[in-house]
Amino acid sequence: MSDNNYTPNSKIGKWFNDRLPLLTLANHLTDYPTPKNLNYWWTFGGILTFCLITQIITGLVLAMHYIADTKLAFASVEHIMRDVNYGWLIRYVHANGASMFFLAVYIHIFRSLFYGSYKSPREIIWILGIIIYLLMMAAAFMGYVLPWGQMSYWGATVITNLFSAIPFIGEGITTWLWGGYSVDNPTLTRFYALHYLIPFLILGLVVLHIWALHVPGNNNPAGIEIKKPSNDTVPFHPYIVVKDAFALLLFLIVFAFFVFYTPNILGHADNYIEANPLVTPAHIVPEWYLLPFYAILRSVPDKLMGVIAMFSAILILAALPWLDTSKVRSAIFRPLYKQFYWILVIDVLILGYVGAMPAEGLYLLIARIATAYYFIHFLIILPVLGLTEKTNPIPLSISEPVLAGSAMATKSLEKDKIENNLKSLG
Amino acid sequence: MSDKKPKNRRDFIFTATAAAGAVGVGAAVWPLVDQMNPDASVKALASTEVDISSVKPGQSITVVWRGKPVFIKRRTKEEIDKARSVSLDQLKHPEKDEDRVKNPEWLVMLGICTHLGCVPLSDKGEYDGWFCPCHGSHYDTSGRIRKGPAPINMEIPEYVFLNESTIKIG
Numbered sequence: 001m002s003d004n005n006y007t008p009n010s011k012i013g014k015w016f017n018d019r020l021p022l023l024t025l026a027n028h029l030t031d032y033p034t035p036k037n038l039n040y041w042w043t044f045g046g047i048l049t050f051c052l053i054t055q056i057i058t059g060l061v062l063a064m065h066y067i068a069d070t071k072l073a074f075a076s077v078e079h080i081m082r083d084v085n086y087g088w089l090i091r092y093v094h095a096n097g098a099s100m101f102f103l104a105v106y107i108h109i110f111r112s113l114f115y116g117s118y119k120s121p122r123e124i125i126w127i128l129g130i131i132i133y134l135l136m137m138a139a140a141f142m143g144y145v146l147p148w149g150q151m152s153y154w155g156a157t158v159i160t161n162l163f164s165a166i167p168f169i170g171e172g173i174t175t176w177l178w179g180g181y182s183v184d185n186p187t188l189t190r191f192y193a194l195h196y197l198i199p200f201l202i203l204g205l206v207v208l209h210i211w212a213l214h215v216p217g218n219n220n221p222a223g224i225e226i227k228k229p230s231n232d233t234v235p236f237h238p239y240i241v242v243k244d245a246f247a248l249l250l251f252l253i254v255f256a257f258f259v260f261y262t263p264n265i266l267g268h269a270d271n272y273i274e275a276n277p278l279v280t281p282a283h284i285v286p287e288w289y290l291l292p293f294y295a296i297l298r299s300v301p302d303k304l305m306g307v308i309a310m311f312s313a314i315l316i317l318a319a320l321p322w323l324d325t326s327k328v329r330s331a332i333f334r335p336l337y338k339q340f341y342w343i344l345v346i347d348v349l350i351l352g353y354v355g356a357m358p359a360e361g362l363y364l365l366i367a368r369i370a371t372a373y374y375f376i377h378f379l380i381i382l383p384v385l386g387l388t389e390k391t392n393p394i395p396l397s398i399s400e401p402v403l404a405g406s407a408m409a410t411k412s413l414e415k416d417k418i419e420n421n422l423k424s425l426g
Numbered sequence: 427m428s429d430k431k432p433k434n435r436r437d438f439i440f441t442a443t444a445a446a447g448a449v450g451v452g453a454a455v456w457p458l459v460d461q462m463n464p465d466a467s468v469k470a471l472a473s474t475e476v477d478i479s480s481v482k483p484g485q486s487i488t489v490v491w492r493g494k495p496v497f498i499k500r501r502t503k504e505e506i507d508k509a510r511s512v513s514l515d516q517l518k519h520p521e522k523d524e525d526r527v528k529n530p531e532w533l534v535m536l537g538i539c540t541h542l543g544c545v546p547l548s549d550k551g552e553y554d555g556w557f558c559p560c561h562g563s564h565y566d567t568s569g570r571i572r573k574g575p576a577p578i579n580m581e582i583p584e585y586v587f588l589n590e591s592t593i594k595i596g
Contacts, residue, residue, distance in 0.1 A: 154544065158560065161543040176459075180468045181492035190462065278488055278495045280544040284560050298561055303541060303577045359561055 033233035035220035037398045041111040043247030051101040058094040068192035070185045073148035074274040092263040099266045102289035116329030117219040123321040125212040130318045132205050139198040142191040149271030156183045165304040223330025232398040291355030298359040299367040325386030333392040473596030491595045495537035509568035519578045523568040535569045541576040
């Protein structure tokens with residue numbers, strides 16, 4: 001990176017930068033060399049940043065009107081919807097914003113899976129991402145409890161009861177989480193406090209995530225190490241900024257469609273009934289983005305093992321950089337992995353579908369097969385595939401496929417690049 | 427200061443300081459952790475008295491105790507016989523019906539599925555007891571788990587018959 005010798009032009013800029021090098025940072029972010037072949041799957045980092053900021057701003061505003069008390073919470077949400085100026089809009093943006101956030105994060109995660117972005121030297125970026133994802137799930141779950149509808153209450157009951165599966169100390173932990181003997185006012189107030197806190201923890205982790213990204217630089221669709229800066233890179237500004245902004249606009253069309261045309265389609269009608277501790281809704285279903293894990297939980301007949309399977313399904317992702325033994329990053333050059341990748345995508349979609357269905361009969365059977373396959377993919381297929389798969393030749397640089405015709409002229413130069421690439425792939 | 431073993435003396439001071447520091451941090455953190463446990467006002471609501479004089483055989487009422495539903499079921503003769511005719515080796519969590527009731531006619535239990543805490547529906551399921559709609563656990567007329575993911579029978583709270591028509595739960 002070339003920003004160490006940056007000097008501001010103006011005198012006052014130089015004076016300030018010598019005392020707090022913010023302008024150096026800004027210069028690093030604008031000049032940051034980015035692979036020139038990044039496709040639209042790479043725009044979701046920016047989209048996710050937008051989602052986080054949107055959730056923080058709309059959440060802050062909602063907090064000015066919401067009351068965290070079991071007697072008043074449900075009514076205060078309706079008050080926001082009916083009485084507060086633009087309250088309906090702000091709440092629908094916040095509620096659908098959570099779904100949009102997860103939609104974007106799933107695309108972001110599956111992009112990493114396809115192009116091998118989690119592999120050395122980017123393991124820390126990946127693990128920080130998994131922690132952010134876990135915190136997102138915690139924040140979304142607690143946020144869903146706040147309106148104190150039937151799904152809020154029973155969702156909270158089911159999820160907190162997961163901890164009672166822990167032998168010996170489980171009951172104590174559950175009581176401690178509740179602050180009582182069931183989900184009640186103490187539970188609501190603490191969930192509210194934590195729901196407010198977690199987005200700022202995520203913000204901090206996002207800074208680390210981007211910092212860790214800027215050490216090795218972006219991965220790219222070819223999955224190869226490139227020289228930075230070189231004719232393989234473009235500066236972040238304006239090239240990537242404009243591309244990200246355009247992708248964000250397209251994303252906002254989808255976002256706005258949900259907010260303005262079907263604001264409740266991703267929610268559950270039962271959450272417009274106030275929480276009642278004596279009546280359980282016929283089907284307790286979590287929000288769509290948690291369904292695959294819910295399916296895994298229900299597919300195991302034993303309570304403790306079900307909980308372990310569910311948490312393992314998430315935590316196994318953190319071990320992915322070491323489970324995938326292939327040195328080649330991008331699926332473009334891994335003919336077999338590419339097929340298994342798409343099978344995994346379908347598998348997760350199936351898990352999501354059966355997670356929304358009653359856990360019985362054929363659905364249960366499908367859920368069990370899909371759960372088994374999920375773990376087989378990560379624990380058996382990936383390690384074995386990396387050692388046995390015959391990969392296609394990887395290009396020497398991003399420019400090479402385009403300039404292949406003139407390759408002979410620069411043979412010695414390419415020899416260097418081959419060696420560099422081999423080195424970087426270990 | 428002794429010149430012979432200055433290092434050991436320093437080591438001791440470091441260890442002692444770190445230990446005292448750890449105890450101090452632990453003592454400071456504990457109130458922050460313990461404040462999340464049930465508070466005095468929650469504990470104060472720990473018992474409930476229920477009038478059961480109007481419950482007829484075969485009927486069941488649901489009362490709230492510690493924020494949780496408690497089923498009070500006045501069982502019919504057939505229901506009692508059905509619960510008592512089951513042999514223990516058929517049960518996932520073997521418990522005699524006799525051990526689950528104080529008076530065979532009255533079954534008092536926490537109306538909470540032991541799987542993930544939903545409220546089971548009464549007079550439903552394959553064993554004519556309770557059925558949990560969340561994840562499909564079936565309970566018999568003694569509230570014992572017979573089929574489905576729940577690990578144990580529905581819990582029996584502490585209760586006493588104060589007189590013919592009043593039960594005190596908790």
